[in-house]
Amino acid sequence: MNRSSGEYELPWVRVHGVQEYVDSPRILAEFPDIHVTYNLQPSLLWQIMDYVQISAQEQEKGGLYQYIGAIDDHLKWIWKLITDPASLSADERAKMQQQFFWINGYMFDDDGNDPYFDPRYAELNALKGARPFTDQELMDAAGLSLLWEISPELHDSLGISDLRGKSGFTKDDIIALISAQRTVLSQVVNDYAEVQAMGNELITSPFYHPILPLLCDRGWETEA
Incomplete structure (x- = not known):
């Protein structure tokens, strides 16, 4: 998090939280005879819940905070795009x-009968280096990015499957996807609690990543 802005610069906790972090315990639950150990770091859990929980102060701010509890650069740009x-700026675009x-990029490859192939997203992916996108093309790219960040196994239950391959995303579509991401993030902790109840182990570690002292201690690489 950028402490001066109170916002995240990169979206990785949100992006992985709505796919891999929910897919892993879901898949594990299908194999009750297999037991694994998950290390859930406090800093990761804190960031996930930051996206989920909308504080009273954030509610007063309104805007994007009506739909999700934390903002990263991607969400900030998307909010500008739809409002x-x-x-x-040209740099942001x-x-x-x-x-x-x-x-x-599995949704970019047409394997003939791939249920996850998205022709519109693939079209935009092929076009992205050719010329600047129009506002609508950016809107479609934003919408399809938000959609496919979410585990496709959850699309039906979230009611967003009909947005696959869509051309002509609207503001309401984008807001629905942001809200869907918050819904998925709100399930992460409970998903791991459920597999723990099945006999799997949850462990933790210091609040920040254990290699942080190495990253912050300049010169360590020359002393090794």
């Missing part, structure tokens, strides 16, 4: 055009 696209495709 005041003219406020986006260029970053959106590239970073909205920072994703496991």
